[in-house]
Amino acid sequence: MLSFSDRLALAIAEKRTPVLVGLDPRWAQLPVSFTDGVGEPTEFDFAEAYSRFCHEVIDVVAPLVPAVKPQAAFFEQCGPDAMRALSGVIRYAQSKGLVVILDGKRNDIGSTAAAYAAGLLGRGSSPWSADALTVSPYLGDDSLAPFIETAKERDAGVFVLVKTSNPGGKLFQDLIADGKPVYRHVAEWVESASRDALPPRSPNPYSCVGAVVGATWPKQLAEMRQTLRSCWLLVPGYGSQGGGAKDVAGAFDERGMGAVINNSRGIIFAHKKPEYAKFGEKKWQQAVEAATLDMIDALAAETTAGKLR
Amino acid sequence: MLSFSDRLALAIAEKRTPVLVGLDPRWAQLPVSFTDGVGEPTEFDFAEAYSRFCHEVIDVVAPLVPAVKPQAAFFEQCGPDAMRALSGVIRYAQSKGLVVILDGKRNDIGSTAAAYAAGLLGRGSSPWSADALTVSPYLGDDSLAPFIETAKERDAGVFVLVKTSNPGGKLFQDLIADGKPVYRHVAEWVESASRDALPPRSPNPYSCVGAVVGATWPKQLAEMRQTLRSCWLLVPGYGSQGGGAKDVAGAFDERGMGAVINNSRGIIFAHKKPEYAKFGEKKWQQAVEAATLDMIDALAAETTAGKLR
Numbered sequence: 001m002l003s004f005s006d007r008l009a010l011a012i013a014e015k016r017t018p019v020l021v022g023l024d025p026r027w028a029q030l031p032v033s034f035t036d037g038v039g040e041p042t043e044f045d046f047a048e049a050y051s052r053f054c055h056e057v058i059d060v061v062a063p064l065v066p067a068v069k070p071q072a073a074f075f076e077q078c079g080p081d082a083m084r085a086l087s088g089v090i091r092y093a094q095s096k097g098l099v100v101i102l103d104g105k106r107n108d109i110g111s112t113a114a115a116y117a118a119g120l121l122g123r124g125s126s127p128w129s130a131d132a133l134t135v136s137p138y139l140g141d142d143s144l145a146p147f148i149e150t151a152k153e154r155d156a157g158v159f160v161l162v163k164t165s166n167p168g169g170k171l172f173q174d175l176i177a178d179g180k181p182v183y184r185h186v187a188e189w190v191e192s193a194s195r196d197a198l199p200p201r202s203p204n205p206y207s208c209v210g211a212v213v214g215a216t217w218p219k220q221l222a223e224m225r226q227t228l229r230s231c232w233l234l235v236p237g238y239g240s241q242g243g244g245a246k247d248v249a250g251a252f253d254e255r256g257m258g259a260v261i262n263n264s265r266g267i268i269f270a271h272k273k274p275e276y277a278k279f280g281e282k283k284w285q286q287a288v289e290a291a292t293l294d295m296i297d298a299l300a301a302e303t304t305a306g307k308l309r
Numbered sequence: 310m311l312s313f314s315d316r317l318a319l320a321i322a323e324k325r326t327p328v329l330v331g332l333d334p335r336w337a338q339l340p341v342s343f344t345d346g347v348g349e350p351t352e353f354d355f356a357e358a359y360s361r362f363c364h365e366v367i368d369v370v371a372p373l374v375p376a377v378k379p380q381a382a383f384f385e386q387c388g389p390d391a392m393r394a395l396s397g398v399i400r401y402a403q404s405k406g407l408v409v410i411l412d413g414k415r416n417d418i419g420s421t422a423a424a425y426a427a428g429l430l431g432r433g434s435s436p437w438s439a440d441a442l443t444v445s446p447y448l449g450d451d452s453l454a455p456f457i458e459t460a461k462e463r464d465a466g467v468f469v470l471v472k473t474s475n476p477g478g479k480l481f482q483d484l485i486a487d488g489k490p491v492y493r494h495v496a497e498w499v500e501s502a503s504r505d506a507l508p509p510r511s512p513n514p515y516s517c518v519g520a521v522v523g524a525t526w527p528k529q530l531a532e533m534r535q536t537l538r539s540c541w542l543l544v545p546g547y548g549s550q551g552g553g554a555k556d557v558a559g560a561f562d563e564r565g566m567g568a569v570i571n572n573s574r575g576i577i578f579a580h581k582k583p584e585y586a587k588f589g590e591k592k593w594q595q596a597v598e599a600a601t602l603d604m605i606d607a608l609a610a611e612t613t614a615g616k617l618r
Contacts, residue, residue, distance in 0.1 A: 024421075043436060073421045077428035079436030080396060084389035107445065108414050109475040109545075112333075112382045119386035127352060127388030136416065138447040138470055142477030161447055166418035168451030175494060177484035182491060185484060236418075 001123070003199065004099075004131055004157035004208045008232060009257060011066030011099050016308040017296045018256070020101065020234070021061045022264025023070040023089065025050040029269045031284040047081035050074070054089040057268050060288045062096035064296065067131075069234075069262055072104040087128050094123060094131070101234065101260075102130035105161065107143050114146035121147070122154030132157030134212055134234070137186045148193055148209055157208045157232070160190045162224060165214025165237030183220075187211065187227045194230035206232045206258060213251070215243025215261065222250025225258065233259040238295075239266030245295075245302035256305040267291045310432070312508065313408075313440055313466035313517045317541060318566060320375030320408050325617040326605045327565070329410065329543070330370045331573025332379040332398065334359040338578045340593040356390035359383070363398040366577050369597045371405035373605065376440075378543075378571055381413040396437050403432060403440070410543065410569075411439035414470065416452050423455035430456070431463030441466030443521055443543070446495045457502055457518055466517045466541070469499045471533060474523025474546030492529075496520065496536045503539035515541045515567060522560070524552025524570065531559025534567065542568040547604075548575030554604075554611035565614040576600045 002010070012018055027041065027049070034049045035041075041049070058068065070093075075086040090100045100123075106116040113135075120128045135147050137160050147158045163173055163183045173183040194209035210232035213224045225233065233251050237243040238261050251259035270276040270291035271284040279287040300306040311319070321327050336350065336358070343358045344350075350358070367377065379402075384395040399409045409432075415425040422444075429437045444456050446469050456467045472482055472492040482492040503518035519541035522533045534542065542560050546552040547570050560568035579585040579600035580593040588596040609615040 071417075071421060071424075073415075073417055073424040073428070077424040077436075079428065080389055080393035083392050087389060103417075105415070105417050105445075105448075106382075108380075108382055108412075109473065109550075110477075112380060115380075115382040115386040119382070119388065127386075136414075136445050136447050137481060138445050139414075139473050139475060140477030140480035140482065142475055143473075164418065164448050164452075166448060166451055168419075168449030171449035171498070172446060172491060172494060173449065175484075175486035175491060177486040177491070182481060182484060182486070186481060189480065 001155045003155050004151065005204050005206050005232065007131065008067065008099050008157070008260070009204055009206070011097070012257065012308065015064060015066045017065060017299065018252070018260045018305050019065045019292065019295050019299065020260040020262040021057070021065055021068045021267050021292065022262045023054050023057060023068055023268065024264040025053055025074050029265070029272060031271060032281050043079040043081045046078035047085040050078065050082055051085035051088055055092055056285060057288060058093050058096055058098065060285050061292055062093070062098055064292050067099040067101060067260055068093050069101045069103050071264070072102060090129050094129070099131045101132040101134070101157070101159065102128060103134045105134050105136050107136040107139050109139060110142045110146055113143045114150065117147045117150035121150050121156045123156065125154050130156070132159060134159045134161065136161050141189060144193065148197060151208045152197060157210060159210040159212050159232070159234045160186070162187045162190060162211040163213045163217055163220050165216045165241050165243070169214065184227070187224055191228050191230060194228070198230055206230060210234060212236065215248045216241055218247040218250060221248065225250055225253070234262065235259055236262045239263040245298040248299070249303040252304045254304055256303065256307040261299060263295055267295065310464045312464050313460065314513050314515050314541065316440065317376065317408050317466070317569070318513055318515070321566065321617065324373060324375045326374060326608065327561070327569045327614050328374045328601065328604050328608065329569040329571040330366070330374055330377045330576050330601065331571050332363050332366060332377055332577065333573040334362055334383050338574070338581060340580060341590045352388040352390045355387035356394040359387065359391055360394035360397055364401055365594060366597060367402050367405055367407065369594045370601055371402070371407055373601050376408040376410060376569055377402050378410045378412050380573070381411060399438050403438070408440045410441040410443070410466070410468065411437060412443045414443050414445045416445040416448050418448060419451045419455055422452045423459065426456045426459035430459050430465040432465065434463050439465070441468060443468045443470065445470050450498060453502065457506060460517045461506060466519060468519040468521050468541070468543045469495065471496045471499060471520040472522045472526055472529050474525045474550050474552070478523065493536065496533055500537050500539060503537070507539055515539060519543055521545065524557045525550055527556040527559060530557065534559055534562070543571065544568055545571045548572040554607040557608070558612040561613045563613055565612065565616040570608060572604055576604065
């Protein structure tokens with residue numbers, strides 16, 4: 001199997017866009033056909049609807065984008081049946097040629113971190129089979145190392161939270177220590193680990209160790225592109241959280257590579273947005289397709305991702 | 310239902326000890342009776358063995374201690390069947406009178422954090438039904454608030470990571486910003502949120518918002534007891550990670566309340582330790598009982614928890 005980084009680069013080159021579609025199923029926002037006739041949903045109802053909905057989103061976006069990002073929380077919210085459904089969704093996306101980044105933000109002390117990595121990371125070599133996983137850095141280097149080791153062994157990837165997209169992210173991430181913010185300390189460790197993980201003589205400048213930097217901080221995003229030279233950037237916060245195509249321009253290298261830009265609600269629940277309401281609840285998949293194409297066009301127009309076209 | 314904090318205080322008073330038994334099933338360390346005859350274990354084998362093992366640990370410790378702490382990672386490692394088993398283990402522990410703190414170290418941005426809280430937190434009111442959950446602070450205040458809100462609504466509890474027990478915890482937690490370490494900034498926010506969560510005129514000085522502070526940093530633990538005046542402290546790192554009874558003395562208030570001290574491997578896999586090897590693999594439950602009683606005695610001898618006896 002190719003490395004995670006090479007799989008992601010190839011998928012972006014093939015689809016000619018860095019759009020990452022977030023799979024965040026929420027019961028109240030599903031098209032009515034998924035919830036109609038269900039009274040008080042049971043755990044099985046949630047699992048069934050989330051599975052079917054995500055499969056049908058994947059059917060629309062798989063020809064258009066390189067990767068999807070299921071959010072573990074929305075599945076875990078609904079219990080073990082839904083966590084089984086998540087595993088099926090990941091495998092289905094992979095069967096359709098998509099790279100799957102599982103958004104779990106997991107972490108723990110070393111030997112326990114290794115257990116999360118073993119369970120979640122690795123296409124075809126773990127119960128959940130994700131190509132990559134998001135992880136949280138608060139527990140430090142010995143908590144991040146097991147994820148990186150597992151990623152190397154299984155040709156998978158890791159995205160470490162550096163600067164998150166939510167307004168409250170600044171509370172601790174922006175504290176200034178030794179003249180620079182905490183997130184920059186984290187970024188420097190991540191870049192060092194990422195550089196160490198680069199295969200020798202690889203033509204691909206990015207390794208299996210990436211970073212999460214929010215679209216809601218355009219200046220810091222451009223600054224992080226410079227710091228995190230060996231890292232894929234996973235950029236959340238586009239669309240519903242307020243980031244636009246111009247805001248993420250700084251995430252890319254001059255070839256339009258080096259970043260994937262996530263949009264969850266703005267794509268999968270596009271039928272709820274005024275600009276796509278014309279499709280109606282029944283043609284919700286056409287709304288998903290239109291929103292995806294519009295985002296592809298916006299990134300191509302406003303960023304170096306246009307060079308991929 | 311009583312509040313989480315009152316349930317925990319009552320359980321400690323009733324069992325007269327603050328020992329918290331960590332449920333960290335690991336296949337390679339299970340007593341041979343759980344793994345004998347299983348070749349290459351399937352996901353079902355893992356789930357079955359972990360469920361049975363944890364039930365049998367609970368049978369031994371339920372009369373002796375107030376609470377248990379299942380580690381989500383070891384169940385998630387083994388797939389959806391094991392995550393279902395975890396839910397059963399939590400309910401069984403509660404049926405035996407134990408308070409259950411689920412160690413998940415979850416977090417995400419606000420609306421997603423709310424999904425984790427909805428799925429994991431709340432005895433009898435969520436799929437996993439935990440009395441309390443550990444959460445990570447890197448994403449800031451708006452990521453912690455949804456857990457605290459859900460805890461209040463469901464009479465559950467939250468333990469925020471402040472100073473973790475692993476050696477690498479210091480990498481980012483001990484960075485000095487504005488003259489004090491990052492973990493102290495986190496602690497001050499947590500204490501403020503905890504104080505806000507205290508019910509008016511409660512005789513119990515601790516609220517539903519607690520903190521995790523490792524036994525491996527005795528000086529900081531005593532300092533955190535002073536800072537986190539409204540917080541239950543969850544103290545990991547006793548035993549296998551090197552902390553002893555004297556090291557955790559600073560975690561308690563003068564009544565022997567205010568903290569629970571976790572021991573996982575040192576209790577549940579006691580039959581592997583030289584001092585309890587005399588029981589042998591077959592009498593592993595007697596080793597669990599002996600190790601639990603020894604820890605109860607050590608804390609009673611070396612800390613104010615002795616006043617509970």
